[in-house]
Amino acid sequence: MTENLQLGALLAACHWIGQKGWSPATGGNMSVREGDAHCLITESGKDKGSLTAEDFLLVELESGLAPGGRRPSAETGLHTMLYSRYPETGAVLHTHSVNSTVLSRVERSGALVLEGYEMQKSLSGQTSHLDQVVIPIFDNSQDIPALAQKIIASSEHAPLQYGFLLRGHGLTCWGRDVAEARRHLEGLEFLFQCELQRRLLEAK
Numbered sequence: 001m002t003e004n005l006q007l008g009a010l011l012a013a014c015h016w017i018g019q020k021g022w023s024p025a026t027g028g029n030m031s032v033r034e035g036d037a038h039c040l041i042t043e044s045g046k047d048k049g050s051l052t053a054e055d056f057l058l059v060e061l062e063s064g065l066a067p068g069g070r071r072p073s074a075e076t077g078l079h080t081m082l083y084s085r086y087p088e089t090g091a092v093l094h095t096h097s098v099n100s101t102v103l104s105r106v107e108r109s110g111a112l113v114l115e116g117y118e119m120q121k122s123l124s125g126q127t128s129h130l131d132q133v134v135i136p137i138f139d140n141s142q143d144i145p146a147l148a149q150k151i152i153a154s155s156e157h158a159p160l161q162y163g164f165l166l167r168g169h170g171l172t173c174w175g176r177d178v179a180e181a182r183r184h185l186e187g188l189e190f191l192f193q194c195e196l197q198r199r200l201l202e203a204k
């Protein structure tokens with residue numbers, strides 16, 4: 001296999017995510033596309049803040065399987081769903097920050113609507129704080145194939161953009177490459193913190 005030029009950037013992103021406290025314990029999983037039919041994804045159960053290149057497994061998008069008997073992330077099916085349905089997706093980051101975990105529970109509807117923030121423009125294609133950024137929220141499930149099917153069904157009428165939240169679980173976001181996925185993660189995390197603080201202060 002030729003070297004995946006995005007893997008170094010992904011490793012750096014994983015270490016940065018660890019330092020930010022967005023993947024506590026063994027939480028989170030990260031991947032990069034490897035051609036049309038595969039991705040490189042984190043092995044299940046690792047501390048994502050101290051990964052090395054050997055902790056990534058080559059997984060076939062169609063089967064979700066990694067050769068060699070090692071176990072890819074428990075949430076591999078969500079990554080492969082994104083690479084398969086959105087061919088422009090080059091990297092996927094899934095994190096367990098406190099803000100994404102809490103906000104996805106506080107917001108009981110099926111979407112978090114962000115509006116009025118200049119930092120919305122950290123998301124590709126967003127040009128004004130006056131527009132709405134809609135981040136879907138799906139109820140968490142341990143049945144990843146069923147969850148992936150629900151997300152696909154929802155995306156038929158509302159195409160996915162940037163990321164989605166799993167209630168009480170965390171954020172999955174992506175980009176055309178690691179740099180874009182990382183910018184989306186940092187932008188969304190900033191927006192989540194603002195939104196949570198705004199709701200707390202306005203509730204008083």
Ligand SMILES: CSCCC(=O)C(=O)COP(=O)(O)O
Nearest residue numbers: 026027028029044045073074
């Ligand atoms: C305490 S982490 C629970 C599983 C999870 O949500 C996660 O993101 C990590 O799972 P993985 O199999 O990718 O290590």
Ligand SMILES: [Zn+2]
Nearest residue numbers: 027028094170
């Ligand atoms: Zn998770």
